[in-house]
Amino acid sequence: MLRFAHIEFLWGLAAIPVFLLLFIMVSNWKKKAITALGDRVVIDRIMPEVSFSRPWLKFILFMLALAFMVIGMADPQLGSKMEEEKRKGADLMLLLDVSNSMLAQDMVPNRLENAKRAIAQLIDNLHNDRIGIVVFAGEAYVQLPVTTDYSAAKLFLNTINTNMVPTQGTAIGAAIDMGMKSFDFKNGTGKAMIIITDGENHEDDAVAAAKNAADKDVTVNVIGIGSVEGAPIPIYQGNKQAGFHTDSAGHTVVSKLNEDMGKEIAAAGKGAYVRATNANSGLGIVIDQIAKIQRKTYDAKTFKDFEDRFQIFLGLAFLCLVVEFFITNRKNLRLSRVKLFEVKNT
Numbered sequence: 001m002l003r004f005a006h007i008e009f010l011w012g013l014a015a016i017p018v019f020l021l022l023f024i025m026v027s028n029w030k031k032k033a034i035t036a037l038g039d040r041v042v043i044d045r046i047m048p049e050v051s052f053s054r055p056w057l058k059f060i061l062f063m064l065a066l067a068f069m070v071i072g073m074a075d076p077q078l079g080s081k082m083e084e085e086k087r088k089g090a091d092l093m094l095l096l097d098v099s100n101s102m103l104a105q106d107m108v109p110n111r112l113e114n115a116k117r118a119i120a121q122l123i124d125n126l127h128n129d130r131i132g133i134v135v136f137a138g139e140a141y142v143q144l145p146v147t148t149d150y151s152a153a154k155l156f157l158n159t160i161n162t163n164m165v166p167t168q169g170t171a172i173g174a175a176i177d178m179g180m181k182s183f184d185f186k187n188g189t190g191k192a193m194i195i196i197t198d199g200e201n202h203e204d205d206a207v208a209a210a211k212n213a214a215d216k217d218v219t220v221n222v223i224g225i226g227s228v229e230g231a232p233i234p235i236y237q238g239n240k241q242a243g244f245h246t247d248s249a250g251h252t253v254v255s256k257l258n259e260d261m262g263k264e265i266a267a268a269g270k271g272a273y274v275r276a277t278n279a280n281s282g283l284g285i286v287i288d289q290i291a292k293i294q295r296k297t298y299d300a301k302t303f304k305d306f307e308d309r310f311q312i313f314l315g316l317a318f319l320c321l322v323v324e325f326f327i328t329n330r331k332n333l334r335l336s337r338v339k340l341f342e343v344k345n346t
Contacts (some may be wrong), residue, residue, distance in 0.1 A: 199258030220269020
């Protein structure tokens, strides 16, 4: 199994196409400048040592060195073997609201990003518990099946946005049903759900779904995110805010936290309800509830003995730089006079 110890460094690879574009622009400018001086054949005789191919070769080697260096800094690691081990934990399913109302900015920077930070904090505090993620708006989808791979959970978490679910709404009941289908009830481990939502446009019987989950010993906890006063829902064009959502009458739509709905769902699911704020994500109370879940031993397959491979890539980067250093921009006239395949007339 391949993984990167510092995957954020891979963003450095984005610099390569930028450098390539700049190099092409400079090369084209040089060609136009030389062409403006006169006939190309005459210019080649005047400047016999000038090479037009070597700068490209040097640039390619430099870019390869940069790519290898970035990959090396990310520290690629290989899991040499997979082992089965016994773990004792519970199964947690996170149900995250990704409807447009989660873009409201009554929490910094907005409700969705605040919720994602809270989930990342929760993942950091887990030990041996398995975790899964369901995203929902008007429909519900499994974003991450139940797993013990916390690194993968964070990776999938970072990709979540409001464009993932095309149908708008807040189908909490459908999300609970999807979460129930994702659980493995044969393993006998304790199970719980954590719903993070503002409850806006609640449209199905989430209370009945939560009660059904509780009847199967799955506790349903709710974190209400947003403010009772509410906030307008921004509209974005690209990365820039272009205004706010309006209703049919042209009035700005204000999205408010529906606390009553959250409390009803938590009560039916025999879990806890807590309201998140900018200062407190509410995870403390929920984690205390989760700690009460019965944990059982289960078999887990994990990769062991991860070995660093950054040395290989840093070595290749150094080799490319050494070769690039010894390649000059000028032709070697002595070598150019050697014509191995020239046929002489006798």
